[in-house]
Amino acid sequence: MAKKPSPIKKDVSNDKIQALEAFKEDSSEQFLTTNNGVRINDNHNSLKVSDRGPTLLEDFVLREKITHFDHERIPERVVHARGAGAHGIFQVYESLEKFTCAGFLTDPKRETPVFVRFSTVAGSRGSTDLARDVRGFAVKFYTEEGIFDLVGNNIPVFFIQDAMKFPDLVHAVKPEPHNEIPQAASAHNTFWDFISCTPESMHMIMWVMSDRAIPRSYRMMEGFGVHTFRLINAEGQSHFVKFHWKPLLGVHSVAWDEAQIISGRDPDFHRRDLWMAIENGDYPEWELGLQIIPEADEHKFDFDLLDPTKIVPEEMVPVQRVGRLTLNRNPDNFFAETEQVAFHVGHIVRGIDFSNDPLLQGRLFSYLDTQLTRLGGPNFMEIPINRPLAPVHNNQRDGFMRQTINKGRTAHDPNRIGGGCPFQAGWKQGGFVSYTQAVEGSKIRARSASFSDHFSQAALFFNSLSLPEKNHLIDALRFELGKVEIEEVRVRMLSLLAQVDGGLAASVAEALTLDVPDQPPRPLNLNVGADAEEGASEPQPIAFDPTKSPALSQANQPCSPETRRIAVLVADGFDASDVAGLRKVAEGEGAMVDLVSTRVGQIKDSSGRLHLASFSVYTVDSVLFDAVYVADGGKSVENLTLHINAVRFLQNAYVHCKSIGISGSAVQLLKLACPRVNDGGEAGVLVGLKLTAEFVGSLAQHRYWERENTLKPGFEEKPDV
Numbered sequence: 244m245a246k247k248p249s250p251i252k253k254d255v256s257n258d259k260i261q262a263l264e265a266f267k268e269d270s271s272e273q274f275l276t277t278n279n280g281v282r283i284n285d286n287h288n289s290l291k292v293s294d295r296g297p298t299l300l301e302d303f304v305l306r307e308k309i310t311h312f313d314h315e316r317i318p319e320r321v322v323h324a325r326g327a328g329a330h331g332i333f334q335v336y337e338s339l340e341k342f343t344c345a346g347f348l349t350d351p352k353r354e355t356p357v358f359v360r361f362s363t364v365a366g367s368r369g370s371t372d373l374a375r376d377v378r379g380f381a382v383k384f385y386t387e388e389g390i391f392d393l394v395g396n397n398i399p400v401f402f403i404q405d406a407m408k409f410p411d412l413v414h415a416v417k418p419e420p421h422n423e424i425p426q427a428a429s430a431h432n433t434f435w436d437f438i439s440c441t442p443e444s445m446h447m448i449m450w451v452m453s454d455r456a457i458p459r460s461y462r463m464m465e466g467f468g469v470h471t472f473r474l475i476n477a478e479g480q481s482h483f484v485k486f487h488w489k490p491l492l493g494v495h496s497v498a499w500d501e502a503q504i505i506s507g508r509d510p511d512f513h514r515r516d517l518w519m520a521i522e523n524g525d526y527p528e529w530e531l532g533l534q535i536i537p538e539a540d541e542h543k544f545d546f547d548l549l550d551p552t553k554i555v556p557e558e559m560v561p562v563q564r565v566g567r568l569t570l571n572r573n574p575d576n577f578f579a580e581t582e583q584v585a586f587h588v589g590h591i592v593r594g595i596d597f598s599n600d601p602l603l604q605g606r607l608f609s610y611l612d613t614q615l616t617r618l619g620g621p622n623f624m625e626i627p628i629n630r631p632l633a634p635v636h637n638n639q640r641d642g643f644m645r646q647t648i649n650k651g652r653t654a655h656d657p658n659r660i661g662g663g664c665p666f667q668a669g670w671k672q673g674g675f676v677s678y679t680q681a682v683e684g685s686k687i688r689a690r691s692a693s694f695s696d697h698f699s700q701a702a703l704f705f706n707s708l709s710l711p712e713k714n715h716l717i718d719a720l721r722f723e724l725g726k727v728e729i730e731e732v733r734v735r736m737l738s739l740l741a742q743v744d745g746g747l748a749a750s751v752a753e754a755l756t757l758d759v760p761d762q763p764p765r766p767l768n769l770n771v772g773a774d775a776e777e778g779a780s781e782p783q784p785i786a787f788d789p790t791k792s793p794a795l796s797q798a799n800q801p802c803s804p805e806t807r808r809i810a811v812l813v814a815d816g817f818d819a820s821d822v823a824g825l826r827k828v829a830e831g832e833g834a835m836v837d838l839v840s841t842r843v844g845q846i847k848d849s850s851g852r853l854h855l856a857s858f859s860v861y862t863v864d865s866v867l868f869d870a871v872y873v874a875d876g877g878k879s880v881e882n883l884t885l886h887i888n889a890v891r892f893l894q895n896a897y898v899h900c901k902s903i904g905i906s907g908s909a910v911q912l913l914k915l916a917c918p919r920v921n922d923g924g925e926a927g928v929l930v931g932l933k934l935t936a937e938f939v940g941s942l943a944q945h946r947y948w949e950r951e952n953t954l955k956p957g958f959e960e961k962p963d964v
């Protein structure tokens with residue numbers, strides 16, 4: 244299963260591209276027309292009675308134009324409103340027919356077109372990409388047997404265990420209802436009030452407070468289906484499955500301070516990064532990973548496979564990498580494709596099926612329902628981006644914006660007039676047959692006791708992090724709870740954190756000048772209905788599992804200089820041979836080099852030759868790059884030292900623990916920007932001459948987080964209290 248075919252060819256023209264082509268409009272060398280196709284002779288002046296007179300109601304050109312404009316907006320997604328999408332392909336390495344009969348997972352020759360949309364959850368459509376938030380990772384597979392949507396996130400668990408709580412969760416995290424503040428942020432009272440009453444969210448909270456919630460790039464995120472699904476093979480046998488996406492560039496994040504600066508400097512940072520990578524031919528790639536669990540093993544775990552607040556640790560069930568996703572084409576039109584794409588967990592194909600996860604079951608209702616409002620009616624599947632490649636034949640008819648012209652006089656089944664068409668398909672004819680699962684029980688509102696350990700996996704996650712990652716998580720909690728104004732909420736959160744890790748709770752408490760309560764009050768158990776018997780769903784004893792899962796730490800991720808951006812600080816008089824040397828090595832390793840000067844446009848090197856600086860320290864900041872190199876050249880460096888923005892550019896790169904290359908005389912700027920750094924440099928700060936290869940090599944580490952120790956006191960690992 245691990246064998247990989249030769250790399251997927253990059254410029255595939257596939258059936259979906261062809262299908263979309265029919266709907267595309269290109270106005271080059273064309274006359275301007277109304278929507279009726281009538282050529283317009285004046286698009287600048289409305290029809291009036293004399294040039295200073297009133298406008299005439301007769302002006303159908305004006306009325307059509309304004310009316311269309313008035314109706315240009317559709318409701319944004321209630322969650323995941325802010326996003327970016329791209330087209331690509333998926334190809335399985337080897338047939339998975341042992342587990343599934345889905346064609347796209349059994350035919351290694353098949354290139355299945357996909358459309359992927361990444362998103363943040365809480366913010367509005369125009370909000371920043373760099374909010375601390377979960378990222379949506381939704382993949383639409385246009386398979387030959389129908390559409391399969393894998394509507395996942397970049398975090399493998401969720402806040403809640405039952406769909407019933409979702410509207411409350413979302414109301415709590417969205418801007419507060421009285422004043423609509425804050426935008427795209429969880430650091431506020433209502434969110435933490437809800438969380439402090441919802442112990443089941445503690446595992447998810449660990450992930451959301453970790454670096455996972457501030458990715459460096461969409462291209463550097465894992466993706467997860469979250470719920471347990473089923474794979475069904477041709478014999479109708481079922482295996483449980485967890486879906487994963489593993490980025491070939493590894494999982495990497497920015498620093499929180501950096502994220503906040505990026506939000507001002509370039510709120511489109513992730514969107515732009517994805518777009519540029521695809522335009523440059525650096526196609527983002529992920530491997531599809533599967534954790535396959537035989538049905539017989541369903542109850543062998545100390546958590547419930549149906550509980551979406553739990554992972555199956557990779558060390559328990561390895562992730563098998565079974566295929567590759569490549570994003571190779573940007574959309575032609577954001578609205579038509581990225582905004583109108585309609586994902587639905589219920590878009591499923593033969594060979595895959597649902598589990599009884601109560602969150603998944605609720606989602607199965609929600610996604611279809613939401614499209615009716617968002618896209619205006621039941622025919623949203625006819626919008627080009629949503630059309631399946633598989634042919635569609637049924638007796639559904641009419642409705643707003645119907646595109647299909649159904650022929651014939653029958654729209655009913657059974658029928659004799661239409662020869663009984665269209666027919667139902669048996670299993671052997673490719674029909675979708677729901678997995679036959681025996682179910683028995685009373686009709687009750689309840690949650691299984693097997694869902695009640697809310698802390699073991701939260702602790703597993705925290706324990707598995709590296710020391711810098713733990714520090715980031717603590718800082719995030721200090722930041723978030725520091726913005727909460729209600730002391731009772733802070734204290735309740737400390738009680739919950741203490742049940743994850745005593746040291747963690749103590750570190751957070753210190754920044755809030757609070758004590759961790761000795762006896763954590765029993766968290767409000769909102770799982771229990773008002774009439775439930777006292778003690779009926781008493782949590783199970785907490786089985787604290789100190790085992791670490793190395794797969795959870797980003798410190799163990801692959802990394803390379805590939806597609807990383809280096810800012811080279813230069814001003815008039817810089818040493819061009821130094822920069823040329825760097826460019827050669829960097830581009831050889833797949834990194835990108837941009838000249839950043841004190842102004843944009845032409846600048847002169849030490850011999851008077853002209854070079855183009857695309858950016859200046861007044862248009863960008865080092866937060867938008869992965870590394871900074873200050874080129875040699877006495878006059879250039881002296882010039883840079885006069886600009887506080889250049890000094891801050893370098894200082895930010897230092898504070899955000901990026902690779903820094905200081906060539907020759909550039910040490911003068913380093914001294915000004917980072918007086919604490921000695922000349923010999925420190926982790927990730929290379930000072931000297933001819934160190935281009937070393938510098939480019941240093942990019943592979945992504946960040947030198949150990950430098951944070953020089954910036955402020957950090958968390959020390961203490962035995963749990």
Ligand code: HDE
Nearest residue numbers: 320322323360379380395396406409469605606609610613
């Ligand atoms: Fe969603 N979710 N969700 N969600 N979700 C939506 O659908 C919902 C959940 C996820 O790029 C909405 O078209 C409920 C988990 C992604 O277009 C809506 C529940 C996971 C996207 C909705 C959940 C997700 C959505 C909003 C709890 C990770 C963006 C607009 C029962 C596995 C897809 C829309 C895109 C979008 C409902 C929980 C992922 C309202 C009711 C868990 C990636 O239908």
